[in-house]
Amino acid sequence: MKLLLFIALLFVLMGCAQSDSNDGFKRLDFGKFTIEVPPSWQKLNEIGIDSDVGGIITDHSDTLRFDLGWYSNKLTEDEPVIIERSELENLYDGRDTGGFIIVEDMQHINAGDYLRNLIVWDTIDGRKAKIVYPKKSGNGLTGIYIDSLWIAGSGIDRFNMYGNHLKPENEKLFLDAIKTLKFYKKR
Secondary structure (H helix, E strand, O other): OHHHHHHHHHHHHHHHHOOOOEOOEEEEEOOOEEEEEOOOOEEEEOOOOOEEEEEEEOOOOOEEEEEEEOOOOOOOOOOOOEEEHHHHHHHOOOOOOOOOEEEOOOOOOOHHHHOOEEEEEEEEOOEEEEEEEEOOOOOOEEEEEEEEEEEEOOEEEEEEEEEEOOOHHHHHHHHHHHOOOEEOOOO
16 A cells, blocks of 8 residues: 555656646747746637747736747837927828827937837847837837847748737736747757
């Protein structure tokens, strides 16, 4: 009886040691890369035309999307349109000015102050990576862009994975998950 109990315990311990999870996380394999995410997050399979695409649906229904190919978006935020209030009358041609930032005086304006996102550079899986996240949690883009994974045909495969306006808890979990990315090229 003790021997059976010992063998059962041994199998349980071996199963834990061989698990794909790390501290309560699970590994999602997308073919050319893996990422470790919370256990409730689910893989989203999609079909791309000229690149590998897909995503992850979080437990709060936020969606993270990725693109691995020649034309992956660099996750660059557009500069805001800033105009002086006095110039509004010159623009009146029925144009929607709702997206403009209107200021009294352009003299001491720094357009970067009006961007939603911050950028940091890091090394992920030995590759230089651009990490983007919102200045105000939940209001902007959170993601990663890698400019060069490997040569593919006559081009270079790039990678991005991002989510828009993520819930703050998912934003933090995603930024942690980015650090676990591992890339490998399958032929």
